[in-house]
Amino acid sequence: MNSKKLFDQAKKVIPSGVNSPVRYFEPYPFFVKKSQGSSIWDVDGKKYVDFCNGYGALLLGHTRKEIISAVSQQLKTGTLFCAPTEIEIELSKLIIGNFPSIDKVRLVNTGSEATMTAIRLARGYTKKKKIIKFEGCYHGAHDSVLVKAGSGAAHHGISISDGGLSEVSKHTLVVQYNNSKELEQVLKKNNDVAGVIVEPILANMGLILPGKNFLSEIRKITRRFHVPLIFDEVVTGFRVSPGGAQKYFGIKPDLTTLGKALGNGFVIAAVGGRKEIMNQLTPTGKVYQASTFAGNPISVSASIASIKTMNKLKNKIYPKLEQYCTLLSRAIDDMASDLKIPHQINFTGSMLQIFFTNKPVIDFRTSKNADAKKFQKMFRSLLKSGVFIAPSQFETVFLSDAHTKTDLNKTLDAYQTALKSVKN
Numbered sequence: 001m002n003s004k005k006l007f008d009q010a011k012k013v014i015p016s017g018v019n020s021p022v023r024y025f026e027p028y029p030f031f032v033k034k035s036q037g038s039s040i041w042d043v044d045g046k047k048y049v050d051f052c053n054g055y056g057a058l059l060l061g062h063t064r065k066e067i068i069s070a071v072s073q074q075l076k077t078g079t080l081f082c083a084p085t086e087i088e089i090e091l092s093k094l095i096i097g098n099f100p101s102i103d104k105v106r107l108v109n110t111g112s113e114a115t116m117t118a119i120r121l122a123r124g125y126t127k128k129k130k131i132i133k134f135e136g137c138y139h140g141a142h143d144s145v146l147v148k149a150g151s152g153a154a155h156h157g158i159s160i161s162d163g164g165l166s167e168v169s170k171h172t173l174v175v176q177y178n179n180s181k182e183l184e185q186v187l188k189k190n191n192d193v194a195g196v197i198v199e200p201i202l203a204n205m206g207l208i209l210p211g212k213n214f215l216s217e218i219r220k221i222t223r224r225f226h227v228p229l230i231f232d233e234v235v236t237g238f239r240v241s242p243g244g245a246q247k248y249f250g251i252k253p254d255l256t257t258l259g260k261a262l263g264n265g266f267v268i269a270a271v272g273g274r275k276e277i278m279n280q281l282t283p284t285g286k287v288y289q290a291s292t293f294a295g296n297p298i299s300v301s302a303s304i305a306s307i308k309t310m311n312k313l314k315n316k317i318y319p320k321l322e323q324y325c326t327l328l329s330r331a332i333d334d335m336a337s338d339l340k341i342p343h344q345i346n347f348t349g350s351m352l353q354i355f356f357t358n359k360p361v362i363d364f365r366t367s368k369n370a371d372a373k374k375f376q377k378m379f380r381s382l383l384k385s386g387v388f389i390a391p392s393q394f395e396t397v398f399l400s401d402a403h404t405k406t407d408l409n410k411t412l413d414a415y416q417t418a419l420k421s422v423k424n
């Protein structure tokens, strides 16, 4: 039981023993020794099929050879310069090539930094204050967006974080996901809105798909009110398609945030968009954003290798992910139906989630209605069978290109046992 021993030590020196709250689960999380492809091993030698996948970051799987090789090469010539490099231009061109809505892009380190910068840009550009977000969308751990957020905040019941300033959060207006009428009404009542931020596919309240016309409606409405629309594609960028959810749904936002699969396991994120907005960034403009590690050559080389691999193999990777995800989702759905367990399963592309409820899950409220205790029971049973999914109802199951048919078979056996345990 080395994980237990390590957790006891960790709790003494790290708050709650973890460096991000979503990693904690009862009675203690397993400690990781190594990973490869679709697998992750704990310090006790147990092997898991990994469907947490760095919360969606590892689209190409762990230790992907093209990326490890690019990073190994880069390590030989330096890790941090804090002066411009040619590879930053190469990466920016790759991002712009994949995302037609992006004229210019600035590299940052994390998704939180990307959304913080996007919001500051929207405020700087419009000279307005308020931001509209959708309940349950998670955009990172900063005050403007840590309001009725999903993911760990929803899991731990934090609607507004202690220590967050009400002077800041009062400028964040919250509307229901999949409710474009409500967005329109709020915009009619407020003429001080700087931007609307949305996860085009909501992957932080479990998985919630946008209704048929939701994204095109909010695009139309924000245009009509001259309010910049920010697509937070930290999860969906490169995952839903090489051009993200915006390419998949054919919508052009004004600003886009990217992270996770942009670096396939390396620390990198980005904010990009229309040049008249992006040019507000200092030193050309007066919207300040800065970082010591932004555009560091290690992350940039990893990202270039990731994007080139995704672009080169797109006709193989994305259809395979969709085929595997559909197969997994339909089989889990059938098993739960056979066991007469009330449930919903939402899936698309390489993402899925099950909810133990009778009603379709389309927003924060319907997701909250699902039986999260049953989900925890299922999670624990899956773990026991060697299948690792994120430990919360308010997260998503992520597939990677490294998953194999053997992984799927093992996973389906594990779900069968887990669903039986939920029934009892």
Ligand SMILES: Cc1ncc(COP(=O)(O)O)c(C=O)c1O
Residues within 6 Å of the ligand: 055, 109, 110, 111, 112, 113, 115, 138, 139, 140, 141, 151, 199, 204, 232, 233, 234, 235, 259, 260, 269
């Ligand atoms: C949609 C979305 N935006 C932003 C973030 C924040 O990214 P990071 O954890 O890299 O700060 C996340 C993290 O899960 C996310 O899912």
